[in-house]
Amino acid sequence: MGSVRAELMKLVRRPAAWLLLAVALVLALTFTYLIPYASYAGGTAGVRTVGGLPAMLPARLVGNSLGGLPVFLGALVLILGVLVVGGEYGWATWKTVLSQGPSRIRVYGAKLAVLAVACLVTVLAVFAAGAGASALIAAAESAPADWPSAGDLAQGVAAGWLIALMWAALGGLLAITLRSVALPIGLGLVWLLAVQNLLAGIAAPLLSWVATAQKGLPGPNAGSLVAALGAADTPGVERLVGAGQATIVLVGYLVGFAILGGAILRRRDVL
Amino acid sequence: MTAAIEVRDLVVERGKRRVLNSISTTVPRGSVTGLLGPSGSGKTTLMRAIVGVQIVRSGSVLVLGQPAGAAALRRKVGYLTQAPSVYDDLTVRENARYFAALYGYGATAADAAIRDVGLADAAGQLVASLSGGQRSRASLACALLGEPELLILDEPTVGQDPVLRAELWDRFHALAAAGTTLLVSSHVMDEAGRCDRLILIREGAIIADDSPADVRAAAGTTDLEEAFLRLIQEREEAVATPGDRAGSTAVANERQTP
Ligand SMILES: Nc1ncnc2c1ncn2[C@@H]1O[C@H](COP(=O)(O)OP(=O)(O)OP(=O)(O)O)[C@@H](O)[C@H]1O
Ligand SMILES: [Mg+2]
Numbered sequence: 001m002g003s004v005r006a007e008l009m010k011l012v013r014r015p016a017a018w019l020l021l022a023v024a025l026v027l028a029l030t031f032t033y034l035i036p037y038a039s040y041a042g043g044t045a046g047v048r049t050v051g052g053l054p055a056m057l058p059a060r061l062v063g064n065s066l067g068g069l070p071v072f073l074g075a076l077v078l079i080l081g082v083l084v085v086g087g088e089y090g091w092a093t094w095k096t097v098l099s100q101g102p103s104r105i106r107v108y109g110a111k112l113a114v115l116a117v118a119c120l121v122t123v124l125a126v127f128a129a130g131a132g133a134s135a136l137i138a139a140a141e142s143a144p145a146d147w148p149s150a151g152d153l154a155q156g157v158a159a160g161w162l163i164a165l166m167w168a169a170l171g172g173l174l175a176i177t178l179r180s181v182a183l184p185i186g187l188g189l190v191w192l193l194a195v196q197n198l199l200a201g202i203a204a205p206l207l208s209w210v211a212t213a214q215k216g217l218p219g220p221n222a223g224s225l226v227a228a229l230g231a232a233d234t235p236g237v238e239r240l241v242g243a244g245q246a247t248i249v250l251v252g253y254l255v256g257f258a259i260l261g262g263a264i265l266r267r268r269d270v271l
Numbered sequence: 272m273t274a275a276i277e278v279r280d281l282v283v284e285r286g287k288r289r290v291l292n293s294i295s296t297t298v299p300r301g302s303v304t305g306l307l308g309p310s311g312s313g314k315t316t317l318m319r320a321i322v323g324v325q326i327v328r329s330g331s332v333l334v335l336g337q338p339a340g341a342a343a344l345r346r347k348v349g350y351l352t353q354a355p356s357v358y359d360d361l362t363v364r365e366n367a368r369y370f371a372a373l374y375g376y377g378a379t380a381a382d383a384a385i386r387d388v389g390l391a392d393a394a395g396q397l398v399a400s401l402s403g404g405q406r407s408r409a410s411l412a413c414a415l416l417g418e419p420e421l422l423i424l425d426e427p428t429v430g431q432d433p434v435l436r437a438e439l440w441d442r443f444h445a446l447a448a449a450g451t452t453l454l455v456s457s458h459v460m461d462e463a464g465r466c467d468r469l470i471l472i473r474e475g476a477i478i479a480d481d482s483p484a485d486v487r488a489a490a491g492t493t494d495l496e497e498a499f500l501r502l503i504q505e506r507e508e509a510v511a512t513p514g515d516r517a518g519s520t521a522v523a524n525e526r527q528t529p
Binding site for chain 2: 002003005009010013014015016042051087091092093095096097098099104107116
């Protein structure tokens, strides 16, 4: 418990962690509400926003809040995962952390626990910000504010948390594998932002085996899960597999990334 | 009571090179032992082996009666790495409190460690904004936390001014007087004179392992710097003409060389 507390304290004091959260919120609000609403309110006839007003109202809160997770929110929590785990390589602090303190697995466990807290906070913050924005829009347009049921909200938060933690664990795994900060972030982003899109947009339509194979990858499964929960019109969101299968695959990736990271960390020289 | 550190026939290879070549030495408890030697001679490697973070080829290292790196030693051994090992994006106080929490100590222990290294005035400063000497003291504060029984300090006084160096050495001796064992590596000869015992290594082998006075006597000079140069020279001649090693009574690892 001491190590979790210590880790949490460190994360809370880090300006980078808050910056990531701020960027996540700004991006989420900008692309889900601000730009669509500006174009809606500016209302040049003919150029209608994809979903129109209903897409911005509280009734769509769950889908809207989850839409970013397969790609850009995912990228941000992946960076967070790399920072939390890889920071020890970057500052060359593993040796001090481990020489006197708890075992590697305890420290790693504490890091995952802190990432879980951070991911939950991020997802809740995105939901909260979305709730605020959609309530404002509903009020401004005198549109109905039909909030999703508590069950739907809980399910949405849980799904978002799972996806976010899966990406964060991938970030941690990359940091441990490459024993640094910059390279894992770079490679993680290339995968999330470029390779996934190229596979989905270019390779999958051409080659049927790519289309099949990508149904097993983390990004498309995250996209399928959030699509099932109402997300739409966002890159990376596409219903390729059922929500149940996607959940199982994502849990598998989360557990796999976490265990693999722990195993490598345990076995290798850290300094 | 067992010795603080007992190294037996330790061989370490890093990469393809043999970095420590059958080293044996014993460090008694409650003393300050200096580890000296040219750059690249294997000081850091020996310290890593003692802390238990170095993969060793053969030989044994017993620390406080336990194999190096044993879980039971975790709270008992403090290690200051040669390169500062602190978080640049946190303040000195946040760093110390983080390590304190990690090791199971409170904020008071963290603040005491910061005071001990003379950083109380800079406690609120980001480590990234510290001077080089301050940064290495911030790292030292984190190693001193929790008053471990054995302190392994890799060049703790590099980049410190003479006044601070003297203060730090007073602190080391106060710790030793209270029962802590310290192994301190250094390049500075006036610091060697402050140690209770000296271990001089060169190219992975111990060439002297004695009190400063005996090292001086063995080399036939009152100047430690001169003594080391002579011992190293003797050693080179000895390697050049095997068998002729008279006069080097302080050459501790003689018995291990074939
Ligand atoms: N990771 C490594 N891989 C291969 N060789 C290494 C590695 N680290 C150190 N060495 C080599 O091992 C030898 C001893 O290194 P060590 O760091 O123990 O020296 P040192 O006595 O602490 O030197 P300094 O006074 O410069 O700190 C050096 O020749 C060094 O080049
Ligand atoms: Mg060194």
